[in-house]
Amino acid sequence: MMFGIDPGIINMIQSILLVISALLILIAVVGVLRIDRNLDNVVYARIHILGIVDIAGIIAFLALGQPLFALIYLFLAPLLAHALANAYFHSEDTLNNPVLNPNLEEASKEEDYEDESDLINEVILEDNLDMSDDSSIDENLDEKSEDDGND
Amino acid sequence: MVALIVFLIATLRIITYKSISMGLIGTSSFTLALTLLLITVGTIFNIGFFKDIALALLLLGIVGTIAYAAVMRRA
DSSP: OBTTBOHHHHHHHHHHHHHHHHHHHHHHHHHHHHSOTTSTTHHHHHHHHHHHHHHHHHHHHHHTTOHHHHHHHHHHHHHHHHHHHHHHHHHTOTTTOTTTOHHHHHHHHHHHHHHHHHHHHHHHHHHHHOOTTHHHHHHHHHHHHHHHHHO | OHHHHHHHHHHHHHHTSSSHHHHHHHHHHHHHHHHHHHHHHHHHHTOTHHHHHHHHHHHHHHHHHHHHHHHHHHO
16 A cells, blocks of 8 residues: 555556657657658657657656656756757857858848838838828918919 | 657657757757666666666756757857
8 A cells, every 4th residue: 555545556557657658759750750751850850759759758757657767857858958959059050140151141131121211211102102191281282373364 | 668769769869969969959859868767677677787877877968968069059
C-alpha cells in the first residue's frame, strides 16, 4: 500500500502513463520524419516537435518511478531546446539572420523604402481624389462669377 | 519499449541530416531515448546499475550538447 492506495491501481496508472508517453513518442516520430524538409525554418519546427518527446520522456520517467530523472530533465529540456535554436540561428540560419546573409538586410531596407514610397503615393492620390474640401472653393468661385456678371 | 526503439531509429535518421544543428538535435533526442530504454530494461530485469548509467548519460549528454551549442553559437 503506497499512500493508502491499492498497488493494483498504482500499476494501472503507471501503465496508462506509459501508454500515453509511447503514443506521444510515436506521434512525434511520424511528425519529425514526415515534415517537408524544403520548408522554411524547418529546424525550428523539428525542435518544436521534439518538445513533445521531452514531455513524453518526463511522463515516462514519472511512470517508471524515477522522479529525480523527471525533475532534472524538466529543467534541462527547455535549456537544451533554446540552446540548439540559438546556435542554429547564429551559425547556420541564412534565412533569418542578417549577419549571415547581408542581402537580407538590404532587402528589408528596400522593402522599407518601398513602403514609404507607397505611403507617399497613397497620400498624393488621396489628396487628388478627395474633393470634399474643394466644394467651398467652388461655391466661392460661383459667387464671384455671379458678382462679375452683375457688374 | 517498441516506441522507444522506433524513436531511436528515427533519431538516427535525424542525425544523418546534413547540418550540424540537426546532428545535435538528433544526438540529444537519442540520449533521451537511450536513457529511457536503460531505465525500462533495468526496471524489468531488476538491474540496479542501469539507473546510474542512465543518470550519467542524461546529465552528461544534455550538458555536453548545451556546451557544444554555446561554442557553436560563438564560433
